[in-house]
Amino acid sequence: MERTKPSLDVAKIKKDFPIMERKIHGKPLCYLDSAATSQKPRQVIEAVSEFYSNYNANVHRAIYELGEDATRGYEGAREKIAHFINARSSSEIVFTRGTTESINIVAYGWGIKGKLGKGDEIVSTVMEHHSNHIPWFFVQDYKGVKLSWIDIDDEGYLKMEDLDRLVTERTKMVAVTQCSNVLGTINPIKEIAKKAHEVNALCLVDAAQSVPHFPVDVQNLDCDLLAFSGHKMLGPTGIGVLYGKEKVLEEMEPMLGGGEMIREVHLGRATWNDVPWKFEGGTPDPAGAVGLGAAIDYLSSLGMQNVRKHEIELNAYGLEMLGKIKGIRILGPMDPKKRGGLIAFTIPEAHPHDIAAILDAEGIAIRSGHNCAQPLMERCGIPATARASFYVYNSPEDIDRLIKGLKKVQEVFA
């Protein structure tokens, strides 16, 4: 098969990732687990080191040059993020530890500490990651609100008739993932947000698997809140983002109490700082922010459209090649354009754990397990899957190695 000119120059990109030189059991690393966490380019690693080596200081309050440099780095990263997802202003960008903390901030600040009560409802979907389930279970348990979940059809798409049925005048929040980390399904957020707004509900988007992989425009989606993690988009571990429309953020209570997030404190009472700092209790993580800023620079230089095209190409090739394996079950949409860059599957011979273990011996890293989506596993009637996921440093050769590796698995378990 002749392939057209690829969207990304993977050979060149790979050279930016020091870890790609590592050998696993004597074989070159074939990393197919970016949906769990991505690898980091030199540019990001160096941005973090450079922060510590040149301008590490406490941000915001320091009246000295180091502190001003650190603040510029931190707030500059916030600007970059705002621009990257097309927020109206950087005050809509809250730094968090990751998607999970972002969603919890909403569950506490809007949910548990908010005006919700019995009779109110929150709508989500069966395909959510635990991070977009458990925080709402908390709200249910502490406020007595009712949760319901949009189901999926056999292909792994959301049943849109469920959206119409479940989103009613009682609905106060629709919390949904933009891209499933198991099915790969990309959901029609714009339509879902519109539906939520028709009943004056908010729409929160779990963008952990979308912002890293394709262009996301929060104004175009018109979602109210959106959460993602730096570590899945070439950035450092321990940093993430909560985007929120300014008005929505302003009406939320803070989750974490401490330094940075206050205006005035007296014994027993306090007032809060302006958004977004109101939500950033405690000393911030400027090294993480600066690293995430460098990751965004890197992705922007590749072009998010190209990243997306590249992953569609890998999807197409991956679905084609995996599809040839006898008895394989591939989860989610079979149209490579309708899914994020990941493919979860099972084969009859071996448990996903054993698949992963044998692939590891071949230098190939894939995920196995419930992928932090037990309710979805239950829905699909399988305890676990194997999952290969793609990013900017993957090429069709990685898929060829995966297929060869799966042959080995079949041999061992024959």
Added chain:
Amino acid sequence: MERTKPSLDVAKIKKDFPIMERKIHGKPLCYLDSAATSQKPRQVIEAVSEFYSNYNANVHRAIYELGEDATRGYEGAREKIAHFINARSSSEIVFTRGTTESINIVAYGWGIKGKLGKGDEIVSTVMEHHSNHIPWFFVQDYKGVKLSWIDIDDEGYLKMEDLDRLVTERTKMVAVTQCSNVLGTINPIKEIAKKAHEVNALCLVDAAQSVPHFPVDVQNLDCDLLAFSGHKMLGPTGIGVLYGKEKVLEEMEPMLGGGEMIREVHLGRATWNDVPWKFEGGTPDPAGAVGLGAAIDYLSSLGMQNVRKHEIELNAYGLEMLGKIKGIRILGPMDPKKRGGLIAFTIPEAHPHDIAAILDAEGIAIRSGHNCAQPLMERCGIPATARASFYVYNSPEDIDRLIKGLKKVQEVFA
């Protein structure tokens, strides 16, 4: 004055800190703001880079070599921390984002989600950092418990008669700092914990300014919970620790809901993972943990007893030299052995902001402002202070530069 052999070889230590080569307004950096955040040695910066370059992967769930290496790094750091503060086992060590998040985890998991109610009381002190105030304000606001605060005497020591008066059968928690970030006062935690236990209350220690600066033994203190931040002890930003006795942690509810912290999840209900992971919702920050582990190795190689001695020496010299400035007001105990390595002060001529600005022109970085302790400022009747704080890379020469710098301030504002 002849000085005895110093406890630390500062000239040698300084070489480990790349930022010390930086010039500020053409002058060598004199960094006296470590109580806000410490600088990082090469060993820590490289441990973080090496994580990303060699074994970055998702921890715990990955069935491949990279993931196992990352897990070893992450859990290995937990072991190091347990050993450093003499915890009984590493399952008493929860990774958090910092002191602030650690205390909030307790305020939510033990307080807001716990069994507290009207009639219950929480005792704290007037010298707390906002991070050990606001979380308890939340508990007050959501559970109707009463807060009270132990006062200080004129020298900046806790009034121990207040402890006796305020801690009663109604008291459920005594939350106190081990070392004030403004007064420097080191509090008698062992005695306070004992008093708390007499009435079956828990004792939480804010160790943000103690664990970095002197040996802390949680078993000897017999505190129930203890919080500190990595960034103040040579470690990366964005990582911290909550220590808790296993039984205490087991009885607490988790604050963050998401991946990692669950055992089984079904639609609408879930069960939690074992401690400490129950409190670590979301993808962890292994790079931060590994960096903190490297910081602990570094501090251990110096010896925490030596770090402490070194800071007492700097305290003694600093108090002596600053004491000569006309009209200066130094906050806190005047005995260098009774305070942490920091000195907050005001001078009549200039506002702390203006002091910091002019010192900056001389290459000297100090803190100015309310130091995140507004209730204490209010108690002391001053809106702000200037604060110089010391760490392993500071020498008496830094204090000489500070004194010279303050002369300049007096000249400008003469």
Added chain:
Amino acid sequence: MAYEMYQEQILDHYKHPRNRGEMPDADLQARDYNPLCGDDLTIYLKTDEKGTITDVKFTGQGCAISQSSASMLTMMLKGKNISEAKGIDPDRIVKMLGIPLSAVRLKCALLSLQVLKKALFSKELSQAETMKE
């Protein structure tokens, strides 16, 4: 490491599990679950009045390591006394499997022992609970 893990004995027990099946009239039984990978195991025991294990069965699903470990452990149990069975320690299981195990896979390997212990101590537990009430 992987290939050393999937030795003939392991694969044989995985593909042809011994003592697999339910036991509706079990004297002791317990279930546990490995939240990290979804391995799920139930063990059923029949004992006589002397405390000898007369029959043992298991059900569940999981990877080759957890399932073969369950199969091999159940084989070992028949005819053993309960107190003897209580004394089986993790090392014994590791030796029984005879393969190299990483930390994560060790959890798979030891799930069967964990469930066995739960079953063996379940009687005392429920007695203790009854007494408390």
Added chain:
Amino acid sequence: MAYEMYQEQILDHYKHPRNRGEMPDADLQARDYNPLCGDDLTIYLKTDEKGTITDVKFTGQGCAISQSSASMLTMMLKGKNISEAKGIDPDRIVKMLGIPLSAVRLKCALLSLQVLKKALFSKELSQAETMKE
């Protein structure tokens, strides 16, 4: 940068603030606070029926920049019309001070303008609030 900041004019206004003091019968007044550094400022205004500012005073505490900025701003206000005063923008204050300002110090410098605006719009606000009720 620091030494350029503490020019004679600034220091003069800091040490000898103009219009410093309370005004118990003010027509308009407001207070604000800079949470980052503790600068605290109140501005009082007297106006006549034509909306001309006839007197102005300030109280508070803070650094040389925030206090001299307040002193200089109040000097500029006397005789100005309210609507004119409402039009004063941050650039004007920066020019008035004539010194280099970092982002943090800019907040100190602009506190006085922020408080002035709050005072000027306070009437409309309270009127609007009265109308709402």
